[in-house]
Amino acid sequence: MTRQKPALTHIASFKGEPCSSAHLLAMRRVSYSFRYVQEVLYLKNSIPVCSSLEKESHIPAFPPPMKITRDGYRAWFTAQNDLGIKRYMAALGSDSYIVMIDPASFIDVIPFGAWPIDVAIIGRERNTVVASSGNLDPAILPLIHHETPLRLENRGIQYAIHPFPEMGITIVSWAPTAPLERSWYRQAFIWLPAGIVTGLLAAAFILRILRRLQSPRHRLQDAIDNREINVHYQPIVSLSSGKIVGAEALARWQQADGTFLSPEIFIALAEQTGLTEPLTRLIIETVFEDMGVG
Structure with a gap:
């Protein structure tokens, strides 16, 4: 959220008439300039009035926030948007503005070679999958309420569960063990014979030196x-x-x-x-x- 808060601060500095052409342009510029921001909403009494997508917003009033950060920002996980698309987005808001963020942008997975690694962000309060790069086994969801990091293996898949209670989320990463096992076998097939040959050569060399020294x-x-x-x-x-x-x-x-x-x-x-x-x-x-x- 550290990149979205400056977007709210920036648009809050606008001093013109709300929902005017200049105001709409300013919100569009924020949406364009700040990475991950998909939409900027202007609110009055928690009711969206206009946005970077529409001059007149028809979104219903936002409910009480699901979470309030320590510095006073409000957060939601909602499907409300001006396009009528049912897609859940993360929303971060101040008193008069809300920025909509695609939760998939929170995940940046770098695979370990041919070893696929997936990551999911889970809301702890309702076991809601906020964002995920793959299909998470539902049997893992009850485990997200652990207060300490947890590692486990289930059905040939390694899971790493890292809770963040202060943020109300848990991050789960998982990967199948089969590619890693195949890699180990392949490495062993290559390097074990090489190691044996190297060891035999070294032993022969040392034995030759010892024999020479003892002559x-x-x-x-x-x-x-x-x-x-x-x-x-x-x-x-x-x-x-x-x-x-x-x-x-x-x-x-x-x-x-x-x-x-x-x-x-x-x-x-x-x-x-x-x-x-x-x-x-x-x-x-x-x-x-x-x-x-x-």
């Missing part, structure tokens, strides 16, 4: 790169003098469990895998560092 060659390569090969020194004693005349550098590779792998094993592995040169360089660099030569 003796790559373990030795990592130990050299991380300088995990330690050097221990064994003194060389002269048999004739009993004095220490030198030291022998012995390479040791400590394992994760704290044990040391025999040099005969990893040196032979280095020779077989082409890692003799980097292993020798590491041992020489470590000896020089221990001697303070850099």
Whole structure:
């Protein structure tokens, strides 16, 4: 209703003679300029005198309003119009004017792809369908008086019921579950095999990496790169003098469990895998560092 109230305010600013040519033109301009407004009526003592459609209105007096808004506007859901067409319209009025609004304009449904969604506006007082984009199951009408939002499924259709007690209406939206289920099955048919293949490829790739990391060659390569090969020194004693005349550098590779792998094993592995040169360089660099030569 926020767009209809400015229409009433605008036409109320007219200062000329009621139902004159200028007045009729002003009402027609409001009907043309304000979206959703189908007709503008001028009233005197709740009796329509003229409208944007007719110079002399023959509509009977409006009954007491079905609802009065907080800011004083009166509201009806009525089939009264100057064209004699039996079609219910929403009417919003001030003291001297009423604007007629097509209730279907309150509904703007955007379908979710191929999933049809319908919406209906229900008057809470009389269970009146004010506007609807589809045929609402009458069995749902007794549920519109819930004070809190409600979701339910009935006969393969999902319903969402949102009450607005302050406005005297309830909005119901519904959609069949079958298209969504078909979409789920279709998506599962497409993506489940793709996911399985992707998972198998990823598992094979990770397994290959793990095997590579656990291979003796790559373990030795990592130990050299991380300088995990330690050097221990064994003194060389002269048999004739009993004095220490030198030291022998012995390479040791400590394992994760704290044990040391025999040099005969990893040196032979280095020779077989082409890692003799980097292993020798590491041992020489470590000896020089221990001697303070850099």
